[in-house]
Amino acid sequence: xxxxxxxxxxxxxxxxxxxxxxxxxxxxxxxxxxxxxxxxxxxxxxxxxxxxxxxxxxxxxxxxxxxxxxxxxxxxxxxxxxxxxxxxxxxxxxxxxxxxxxxxxxxxxxxxxxxxxxxxxxxxxxxxxxxxxxxxxxxxxxxxxxxxxxxxxxxxxxxxxxxxxxxxxxxxxxxxxxxxxxxxxxxxxxxxxxxxxxxxxxxxxxxxxxxxxxxxxxxxxxxxxxxxxxxxxxxxxxxx
Numbered sequence: 001x002x003x004x005x006x007x008x009x010x011x012x013x014x015x016x017x018x019x020x021x022x023x024x025x026x027x028x029x030x031x032x033x034x035x036x037x038x039x040x041x042x043x044x045x046x047x048x049x050x051x052x053x054x055x056x057x058x059x060x061x062x063x064x065x066x067x068x069x070x071x072x073x074x075x076x077x078x079x080x081x082x083x084x085x086x087x088x089x090x091x092x093x094x095x096x097x098x099x100x101x102x103x104x105x106x107x108x109x110x111x112x113x114x115x116x117x118x119x120x121x122x123x124x125x126x127x128x129x130x131x132x133x134x135x136x137x138x139x140x141x142x143x144x145x146x147x148x149x150x151x152x153x154x155x156x157x158x159x160x161x162x163x164x165x166x167x168x169x170x171x172x173x174x175x176x177x178x179x180x181x182x183x184x185x186x187x188x189x190x191x192x193x194x195x196x197x198x199x200x201x202x203x204x205x206x207x208x209x210x211x212x213x214x215x216x217x218x219x220x221x222x223x224x225x226x227x228x229x230x231x232x233x234x235x236x237x238x239x240x
Contacts, residue, residue, distance in 0.1 A: 006087050006229040011035045016080025018073070020044055020059040027076040030061060037061060039184070040221040042214065045191060048166060050202045053157035054127070058186035060111070060222055065089050066179045091115060091182070092175045093232035096144045102135045104220035109186040111135055111222070113144055114156075116180040117169065123180060124169035125156035127187055135222055148172045154187075160203055184222070192216045 008015040010032050017037055021028040022044050031038040043058035050056060064073070067083050096113060104111075110132035116125040130152035131144045150171045158166035193201050194211040206212045 004088075004231045006082055006085065006231075007226060008081060008228075009035060009226045010037045010224070013078045016077045016082060017061050017063050018077035020046070020062055023048070026070075027062070027073050029076050035225065037224040038221060039224075041219045043186070043218070045189065045206045045212070045217070047191075047205050047208075048159060048162050049125070049156040050159040052202075053159050053166070054154050055187070056189040056191045056206070057114075057127075058109070058189065058218060060184040060186060061224065062181050062183045064181045087229070088231065089117075089178045090176050090231065091146050091178045091229070092148055092172070094146045095230040095232075096146065096228070097141060097230065098133075098227040099139055099141050099225035100133065100135055100222065101137060101139045101225075102220060102222035103137055104135050104186075104218055104222065106186075107216055107218050108190055109188060109218045112185055112187055113146070114183040114185045114187075115146070115174060115178045116183075117174040117178050118180050119169055119173065119177075121165070122167040122169060123165055124167060124174050126153040126171050126174055127156065127185065128152060129154045129187070133184070139225065146175055148175050184224075186218050189218070190216045 014030050014032050014037055017030060018027040019030050019039060039060040046057045046059055063082055064080060065082060066089060112132055113128045114125055116123060128144060133142050148171055153171055155168045157168055191206050192213045194213050197210055204210055
């Protein structure tokens with residue numbers, strides 16, 4: 001590992017961070033202006049974890065933590081400086097710090113960190129729901145510690161028809177090797193069907209199988225001036 005502190009200031013480009021268009025379309029570019037990464041609504045409704053999973057979420061910004069990358073992802077996200085810098089994927093007790101501002105109509109959601117790992121063909125995601133990120137029109141610099149305590153997290157699980165890929169791996173194992181991605185997300189979402197539906201809406205896909213009331217979902221924008229991952233190993237070594 002070339003360094004134990006990853007810091008992205010978006011001075012050149014998105015540094016490998018991107019948005020997400022949908023399951024079928026995959027990644028989409030995020031704007032960079034005045035050395036800030038910008039994510040703006042409307043955001044796709046991620047329904048991969050609909051009940052009996054943890055529910056729906058918006059993906060604000062995503063960083064893949066391991067290659068190789070598809071050609072489409074490379075074209076969309078650009079150079080991934082996390083992977084190019086050979087940073088490790090052990091996020092146990094890592095400290096995440098960022099400078100952030102924005103304007104959001106939250107509609108009951110909050111901004112959170114989400115980590116995902118794939119082991120033995122199972123993708124497991126955990127949301128740090130006990131340490132949310134406050135976003136206001138003024139700049140702030142929140143910090144989150146990725147502690148291996150399941151009481152501080154919510155496991156995503158899977159919707160009824162994605163259990164072939166999504167599932168639950170113990171949090172300690174996921175944090176020890178976050179080999180898929182790390183994200184900023186809005187969660188939970190209040191997905192309300194527009195009109196009458198026959199049967200359970202969670203077995204269908206919002207905005208694909210039925211329209212939703214968009215005013216019940218978060219709107220606005222988020223700007224990130226920098227984001228930093230300080231790995232616990234580096235902090236421990238600094239005190240020796």
